[in-house]
Amino acid sequence: MRFLIILLFALNFSILKADEIYNLIKIPNLExxxxxxxxxxxxLNTKNDFRIGVDDNITxxxxxxxxxxxxxxxxxxxxxxxxxxxxxxNNLKYIVLCENLFISGINTGGIPEFSKRTLIIDLxxxxxxxxxxxxxxxxxxxxxxxxxxxxxxxxxxFNENGFKYxxxxxxxxxxNLDLYQNTDGFLTEYSKSIxxxxxxxxxxxLMVDKNMVESKTINDQILKNKMDMILKxxxxxxxxxxx
Amino acid sequence: xxKTVKASLSEKILFIFLLSLAxxxxxxxxxxKNKCLFVKNIDLTKLQFEFPENIAVMNxxxxxxxVELYPEVAPKAVERFKYFLENHLYDxxxxxxxxxxxxxxxxxxxxxxKDTINYSKVGSxxxxxxxxxxxxxxTFEFNAGSIALARGxxxxxxxxxxxxxxxxxxxxxxxxxPIGKVIFGLDxxxxxKIGNKSEYVLRPDFINSFRLIN
Numbered sequence: 290m291r292f293l294i295i296l297l298f299a300l301n302f303s304i305l306k307a308d309e310i311y312n313l314i315k316i317p318n319l320e321x322x323x324x325x326x327x328x329x330x331x332x333l334n335t336k337n338d339f340r341i342g343v344d345d346n347i348t349x350x351x352x353x354x355x356x357x358x359x360x361x362x363x364x365x366x367x368x369x370x371x372x373x374x375x376x377x378x379n380n381l382k383y384i385v386l387c388e389n390l391f392i393s394g395i396n397t398g399g400i401p402e403f404s405k406r407t408l409i410i411d412l413x414x415x416x417x418x419x420x421x422x423x424x425x426x427x428x429x430x431x432x433x434x435x436x437x438x439x440x441x442x443x444x445x446x447f448n449e450n451g452f453k454y455x456x457x458x459x460x461x462x463x464x465n466l467d468l469y470q471n472t473d474g475f476l477t478e479y480s481k482s483i484x485x486x487x488x489x490x491x492x493x494x495l496m497v498d499k500n501m502v503e504s505k506t507i508n509d510q511i512l513k514n515k516m517d518m519i520l521k522x523x524x525x526x527x528x529x530x531x532x
Numbered sequence: 533x534x535k536t537v538k539a540s541l542s543e544k545i546l547f548i549f550l551l552s553l554a555x556x557x558x559x560x561x562x563x564x565k566n567k568c569l570f571v572k573n574i575d576l577t578k579l580q581f582e583f584p585e586n587i588a589v590m591n592x593x594x595x596x597x598x599v600e601l602y603p604e605v606a607p608k609a610v611e612r613f614k615y616f617l618e619n620h621l622y623d624x625x626x627x628x629x630x631x632x633x634x635x636x637x638x639x640x641x642x643x644x645x646k647d648t649i650n651y652s653k654v655g656s657x658x659x660x661x662x663x664x665x666x667x668x669x670x671t672f673e674f675n676a677g678s679i680a681l682a683r684g685x686x687x688x689x690x691x692x693x694x695x696x697x698x699x700x701x702x703x704x705x706x707x708x709x710p711i712g713k714v715i716f717g718l719d720x721x722x723x724x725k726i727g728n729k730s731e732y733v734l735r736p737d738f739i740n741s742f743r744l745i746n
Contacts, residue, residue, distance in 0.1 A: 309634075309703050315685075324702055329670070331703070382706075404686065 314383055314405040316341055318351070322386060326365065328373040335387035342392070347400060349387035352412060357386060360412045360419070367423045370496060375527045379431045382406040388413045395459055399426030403433045418466045425493035431526070432485055438522040441484040447514040448474055454483045468494070468501075474511035476502070492519050499532045568594035571719045576745070579716070584746050586610075586712075588617055591740040592724065597717035599679060602710065606667035609681050609690060609709045614744060616641070616659070616692055622742040628654045630733050632726045635701075637682055638739060639693040646738040654732070659692040666690060667709045674704040677714035698722060 310319045318337035338350045390411035398414035414422050432439045465478035476494055480487040494502045506513035523530050571594040581587045590597040603610040616622055625644045629637035642657025643650040666687040682693040690709055727733040
């Protein structure tokens, strides 16, 4: 018995395995889920819970295989809307799939890791908004890659005089993601949190239902200005882009 | 009269067993001592190359490693690499980072030379020529023997350090600047000393010489 314990210790401590994924994107406990997608996105699965970020403030759990198999086609269907050129221009290469994603104790659908060209996605995000969330989070990467095209001061000037966004996206309790019947410049309550979330909300709706957004802009000039700015900026990045 | 005592069957078995054990012990001693025993020696005179100007020979403890460089894939990186080879700057540099059956990294010209290795800084040394822009390829396949320039956490930080992979790592495609492939002698590289408990190797093996053949 004692020999067996010593042997197990020896095996445990003497085999050094390389973690190529960690070396690249600095997130532990991942494995390749799908490497060769049509547009070059590399999908990584979380095989064990991980903690990353400042003071380990970002946490996410390993995936349930059945859940992953159910959600994966939805994820690929949505990201296949982007060409490899567009993804490169906006620095998205890796998508990490995990469950119950939290940042500083707040549950979130996705977190972009800009420097690592990585988007972390929570498979358990509310199914009602799941598809739109994918585009919303990717928009933050687009904006980060082309800050000059998404001038927040100009964007804010589209709103009615006196309107003020919150100091940060989580500084407000306006988090509802349901579409307003009467838009009045904003598609959802969450749009009112900060300018970049407002942009991301419009972009995500354009990606899942462009006709609906266009119909809302017929009687909403503020929303029309915002939509036009998104369309123009995205086409400045890639004039071949189709919503 | 002397009476002959015949060995019993079990005594014979025991004798054969002890004899086999002795052979095994002595054999193992020599095998373990000579880690290069089964590494095939490469005779350069018997090899012909289509582009000899892109062929380099690395001499390590267990033999020669023949490398083909690909200037068409990464022109600037290969140009820089050739400069180091022509000036013999890689001679004596250590394989300070080695992961068994996976990869080995060398080429720190500042802190990674065998005579002056600085364990606290190795891996952060500079060549003095400045950083190179990453030259990524979406088609170069990172299979066993591929050589690429190492970089920091961000792109465009390549300099003199390079790594060689010992297994296929498709994840590296489009991530690192590929400069060539080992076309002969991967076995010699597999004998390079590894660090058991860390990627970083104490008293690492080193490159005896690394030269272009032309």
